[in-house]
Amino acid sequence: MxxxxxxxxxxxxxxxxxxxxxxxxxxxxxxxxxxxxxxxxxxxxxxxxxxxxxxTHMAPAxxxxxxxxxxxxxxxxxxxxxxxxxxxxxxxxxxxxxxxxxxxxxxxxxxxxxxxxxxxxxxxxxxxxxxxxxxxxxxxxxxxxxxxxxxxxxxxxxxxxxxxxxxxxxxxxxxxxxxxxxxxxxxxxxxxxxxxxxxxxxxxxxxxxxxxxxxxxxxxxxTGIQRLLGDLDELPHPVLGYRLLEPPSRMATLGARALPADQVRKYSPIGSLVLTLGCKFACHYCPIPAYNQRQYRGKSGQRIAAEMARLYREYGLRHFFGADDNFFNDQQRTLEIVDTLASSEIDGVRIRRKIRWGTEVTIHDTLQMKDHLREVRNAGVRALWLGVEDMTAALIKKGQSVDRTREAFHLLQERGICPMPMMMHHDSQPLYTPGKPYGLLNQARLLRKAGAVSLQVLMMTPATGSKSYEDAFRSGLVYESVAGRRVEQHMLDANYVVASEHKQPWKKQLNILAAYLYFYNPLRLAVALVWPNSRLYLADAGMQVIGMWGLVQTFRRTLGWAMRLMRGPIKRATKVPASRIPMRSADGEVSSHALPGTPQAGLVQLNVESSAGTHADVLSE
Ligand code: B12
Ligand code: SF4
CATH class of the missing domain: 3.40.50 (Rossmann fold)
Structure with missing residues (x-):
């Protein structure tokens, strides 16, 4: 909900x-x-x-x-x-x-x-x-x-x-x-x-x-849903937050002083920055559009350029990640930002020579921006994470297809921007489909050939605050425990198969590992270094190293879960995980954040059906 x-x-x-x-x-x-x-x-x-x-290398915004x-x-x-x-x-x-x-x-x-x-x-x-x-x-x-x-x-x-x-x-x-x-x-x-x-x-x-x-x-x-800040230029400067970081330590207590400015880059080489917030799409599994109350908010190009310059000067930060939900969401705003950045300088040198950054976009909007990708690169952008999900749009349609994805990736590669696909594996997607682009491995291969530098494969998992959240619980899709082990909150990161109707869900868990292994392996690293086939080969090799390290951890953490899925039994959740503490709004009505099934303070019960605009209906007093 x-x-x-x-x-x-x-x-x-x-x-x-x-x-x-x-x-x-x-x-x-x-x-x-x-x-x-x-x-x-x-x-x-x-x-x-x-x-x-x-x-761990990006102090959270x-x-x-x-x-x-x-x-x-x-x-x-x-x-x-x-x-x-x-x-x-x-x-x-x-x-x-x-x-x-x-x-x-x-x-x-x-x-x-x-x-x-x-x-x-x-x-x-x-x-x-x-x-x-x-x-x-x-x-x-x-x-x-x-x-x-x-x-x-x-x-x-x-x-x-x-x-x-x-x-x-x-x-x-x-x-x-x-x-x-x-x-x-x-x-x-x-x-x-x-x-x-x-x-x-x-x-x-x-x-x-x-x-x-x-x-x-x-x-x-x-007290209800917050009012949102529309003009993000009103926010305090991000340079302030970096002054307050506790230095890394093994102590239970705090150090005498915060991390000195000249150490910030060592521990947080990537600086995350709020540039824009919100997205015009309405994917049923995503809470972002509703959180932003269908608003698209942003900072001005000038403010962003000033923030990057100051963070560079004070902490030597050269790499940034935009905390955007969909940076290309609004072409006019995007162009205002990239044009300003492209013409900005730090100490007399163009910003792109000092600073590199990346953020999240969609395939659809990348293609809308295809005539402007040179400006995007000139603004310092070197990597874009794209929500491909499933290239054949069998899971969700948001303007992507095999050809459009390929086109977007080629355009980005041509402009010297690393395309970083984010995929979502789901119950009906097989591991491999001979001759068809539907299977997970087929898509990983297509993406790699189209120039993908990294790969993200997550399992479709219900997200709090999304439209399809409660239905996933009501329909019995979500697991409560598998082979006696409870599904804990740290397992809701979409790396674990915790919601599936598949008869052999362990296959889904292994499919994710197979796709990663296909993408990140020593052979590819060798090829990236010895026979580079694009100008982005250094980034490619670097991502292979990080990918292999991550894959070892992913195997270590999720293989046991795959075994449990194989062994069973699987116990499914029957209720939406709502508050057990009674909730109410400040004036005694239904709380805006209560999920169906939440006891209403002073009232007997809440309806389990939701209705537009309210989280639950009061049945009886
Ligand atoms: C950048 C980012 C990442 C980076 C984070 C790196 C880092 N160390 O910062 C990376 C790529 C690693 C990442 C990973 C994941 N992410 Co992420 N990520 C984001 C993203 C796009 C931006 C985060 C950000 O910096 N926002 C800007 C800051 C300013 O906003 P904020 O953190 O929400 O904080 C504001 C308020 O929440 C509030 N606030 C925050 N803390 C506090 C504390 C107090 C006391 C108060 C009063 C207020 C307050 O005030 C802040 C200022 O406005 C958000 C979406 C978004 N646009 O926010 C998703 C988001 C945070 N990620 C999300 C998820 C699910 C994940 C993953 C689990 C991915 C996945 N598997 O799907 C992993 C987890 C990895 C891990 N082990 O932690 C979800 C979290 C959902 C949830 N309910 O917890 C988000 C919200 C996206 C979404 N689906 O809506 N992510
Ligand atoms: S395109 Fe991405 S950010 Fe936008 S609604 Fe869909 S999943 Fe969420």
């Missing part, structure tokens, strides 16, 4: 709204000496193809943006801890500026939920009198905010509040809390004092627990 859309015309913040909020907080922060730790949850069991290098917003607001005692770099970090032992922080924030994707929970539990070990205000956010809480709360009196733990939105939601929350914070009062005490007063209900994008018992949520109040 998709996130509901706000009333038409009320999806976006008013122009300038974030700027004035930032200004107000800058004034307010002078009276509050706050220390903040922002942790990025990372489950190491997810390390495998197709993201094996990027997952989510925590950096939140850190940048804090620093910009005037809270310079802020530290960002990445579990990717600090595996042993224990929130219960953290000290910043010699004291337990006032705020502890956690950011998590769904697949890193176990680590997110472990960190929150650990933070809850801090004596309540000194405990920081615990705020959870990021892609996990955007779709499943209840996942950071406990309803079990025998097992109390939980965040104080979940943010289901972006920077401005957090800053609005802080503005309210700091405006009413008494002298020497902890921020958490202020929060507890006002939580039940309804004062937070005017900030859309929050979910908090109403309770009288520490760590036990009796009901969750959802």
């Amino acid at each position: 998709e996130l509901p859309r706000r009333t038409r015309g009320d999806e976006l913040l008013k122009p300038g709204e974030l700027l004035s909020l930032r200004q107000r907080l800058q004034n307010l922060s002078r009276r509050h000496d706050l220390t903040t730790v922002i942790a990025c949850a990372f489950d190491w069991r997810t390390r495998m193809l197709p993201f094996i290098y990027a997952d 989510g925590v950096r943006s939140i850190g940048a917003a804090m620093l910009d607001a005037g809270f310079d005692k802020t530290r960002i801890v990445l579990q990717q770099w600090n595996r042993n970090f224990r929130p219960s032992q953290m000290r910043l500026d010699g004291r337990i922080p006032d705020l502890f924030m956690v950011s998590s994707m769904q697949i890193h939920s176990a680590e997110c929970e472990a960190m929150i539990r650990d933070a809850c070990r801090i004596d309540p009198a000194h405990r920081p205000l615990i705020i959870a956010g990021g892609p996990k809480t955007i779709y499943e905010p209840w996942g950071v709360f406990s309803a079990d009196p025998l097992d109390p733990w939980g965040a104080d509040i979940a943010v289901t939105g972006e920077e401005h939601v957090l800053l609005s929350l802080l503005e309210v809390l700091l405006s009413i914070r008494a002298d020497n009062e902890s921020v958490r005490t202020t929060f507890m004092r006002v939580r039940n007063s309804g004062i937070l209900d005017s900030i859309p994008g929050l979910v908090y627990a109403r309770t009288d018992r520490e760590g036990v949520a009796e009901e969750l109040v959802d």
Whole structure:
């Protein structure tokens, strides 16, 4: 089920709204000496193809943006801890500026939920009198905010509040809390004092627990779907977030200082940057269009050029990854960005000579842009990840076909841009189809011949916040356990076969390994180096090395699962994984984030059918 859309015309913040909020907080922060730790949850069991290098060599933009917003607001005692770099970090032992922080924030994707929970539990070990205000956010809480709360009196733990939105939601929350914070009062005490007063209900994008018992949520109040920032130029500069990174270490505690500027590039050689957000397509398995409330948001070319130049100067960053959902989504906006970048300079030298970057696009939009791919390369673009999914469009039609995919790949190769296909394996796709382009290996071969430099093959897996999410559970497609092993959240990364109607699902698991092995192997590496057949041969060889390393990890992690799938039995899930804690909106109606099956606070039951615009219908009081 998709996130509901706000009333038409009320999806976006008013122009300038974030700027004035930032200004107000800058004034307010002078009276509050706050220390903040922002942790990025990372489950190491997810390390495998197709993201094996990027997952740890790119300081994530989510925590950096939140850190940048804090620093910009005037809270310079802020530290960002990445579990990717600090595996042993224990929130219960953290000290910043010699004291337990006032705020502890956690950011998590769904697949890193176990680590997110472990960190929150650990933070809850801090004596309540000194405990920081615990705020959870990021892609996990955007779709499943209840996942950071406990309803079990025998097992109390939980965040104080979940943010289901972006920077401005957090800053609005802080503005309210700091405006009413008494002298020497902890921020958490202020929060507890006002939580039940309804004062937070005017900030859309929050979910908090109403309770009288520490760590036990009796009901969750959802203030609704956030308003989105339309003009991303209003965001604080990303250079700020990099100043706050905790240096990599094996310690449970924090270092005395943040990572020095001259070390940033060593640990995070790729800089992820928000350029645009949103996508015009409506793939049933994708939550992105609904999350963005069908809006397409972006930064100006000038702002992007300035950000890249400053990040290059301050940290020596030369490689960037655009956090775009579909960078070519809107041709006019794309051209404005690439033309500006192509004509920009850093220290008198064209940007493309200093900076290389890549991002995500679709086949359809690449072909629409075919006359402009030279400008795209001149803007510094060297790699584009394309959602090919299934070349024959048997899974989803979004303007791709075998010929169109080939054409797009050839055009990109010709222009010196690496085409990086992202494929989706599904139940009806065989491993090999003689003479036809339908099989997975046939497509991997076609893509390779068309110039693909890397390969991503994921299994079709229900995504939270997507249109087809609940149907996958209701129809019995999704597994609960296989051969006695439960499907855990870290396995929802689409590398594991966890939702299938195939009679022999182990074949699907092995097909993915076979496709990767076909693509990444020592023979191809040798060919790439000895008989290069394109100008992109160095990138090709590099990707082969990373690919083989990742493939070893993928074998190690998923082969056992293939064996279990072979052995069985497979137990299927019967219910959508909804909140067990009752939820409601601030005015007592149905919560915007509740999935069907969620108990309604004060009411008996929610209908299991969803309806357009609302997540569930109230059956009875
Ligand atoms: C870049 C990217 C990656 C990179 C990440 C590298 C890195 N270290 O940064 C790579 C390529 C490695 C990657 C991999 C995967 N990704 Co990815 N990725 C993205 C992408 C395109 C951009 C992420 C980003 O930087 N966004 C910009 C930042 C600013 O946004 P943000 O992280 O959402 O943070 C904002 C808010 O969430 C909020 N927020 C975040 N944290 C916090 C914390 C607090 C306290 C608060 C208050 C607020 C808050 O404020 C932030 C500022 O606006 C997003 C889609 C998107 N456009 O966001 C998907 C996305 C994050 N990926 C997703 C997925 C599923 C994956 C994979 C599992 C892929 C797969 N198999 O399908 C793997 C996981 C790999 C791993 N082991 O972790 C999903 C996550 C869904 C979910 N519910 O968790 C997303 C959202 C795409 C989607 N389907 O919607 N990904
Ligand atoms: S094209 Fe990509 S981003 Fe757009 S809706 Fe489809 S899967 Fe999502």
